[in-house]
Amino acid sequence: DTGVSQNPRHKITKRGQNVTFRCDPISEHNRLYWYRQTLGQGPEFLTYFQNEAQLEKSRLLSDRFSAERPKGSFSTLEIQRTEQGDSAMYLCASSLGRSVVSPEAFFGQGTRLTVV
Amino acid sequence: GESVGLHLPTLSVQEGDNSIINCAYSNSASDYFIWYKQESGKGPQFIIDIRSNMDKRQGQRVTVLLNKTVKHLSLQIAATQPGDSAVYFCAESITGANSKLTFGKGITLSVRP
Numbered sequence: 001d002t003g004v005s006q007n008p009r010h011k012i013t014k015r016g017q018n019v020t021f022r023c024d025p026i027s028e029h030n031r032l033y034w035y036r037q038t039l040g041q042g043p044e045f046l047t048y049f050q051n052e053a054q055l056e057k058s059r060l061l062s063d064r065f066s067a068e069r070p071k072g073s074f075s076t077l078e079i080q081r082t083e084q085g086d087s088a089m090y091l092c093a094s095s096l097g098r099s100v101v102s103p104e105a106f107f108g109q110g111t112r113l114t115v116v
Numbered sequence: 117g118e119s120v121g122l123h124l125p126t127l128s129v130q131e132g133d134n135s136i137i138n139c140a141y142s143n144s145a146s147d148y149f150i151w152y153k154q155e156s157g158k159g160p161q162f163i164i165d166i167r168s169n170m171d172k173r174q175g176q177r178v179t180v181l182l183n184k185t186v187k188h189l190s191l192q193i194a195a196t197q198p199g200d201s202a203v204y205f206c207a208e209s210i211t212g213a214n215s216k217l218t219f220g221k222g223i224t225l226s227v228r229p
Binding site for chain 1: 124148150152157158159160161162165205207211214215216217218219220221222
């Protein structure tokens, strides 16, 4: 499978615990995005990496959230001291930046987080 | 299981008919648009894209129309099949920047057999 891969697919955690999700983008895609989607809504932008540099963070990304892409390949999204409002689908997408031919972003299957 | 389409408007069509899904985008500076299909429990799946220098683009069974004057995007699906049942989102972005996507409100397409 050469698509965007996310792990785990599902995560149930108790309020106050920390969680970490992983995203493996399509190889050679230099751009990586994290989005959050709640039921009945479209995905909302959280943050963006070009290679290993985190270039933009949404206001939705509180200080409890941190994302990394240490070697410009896979990325992790960590949520500290989870709250029930963090329950959502966390989606990762990657794209070949500056490509005129294939600029589209491809999404992974997402990680469904439930905070109880 | 959970429904991506919870609380979203629904378009119901008969199998074999053509479907037209409409979207209003928000930023007049957006120059790149994508339609995504999302099935329950899955991530959005790319369907077709269009740049702002075009007003129509065709794919296999799908056509996207762009009207920049009124900031309107539509997706036409020919000969709709049961497998087309899903939630459809349009997304806009500005190329040359970070190209992050801003998604519109989704529409649930329900295909009647």
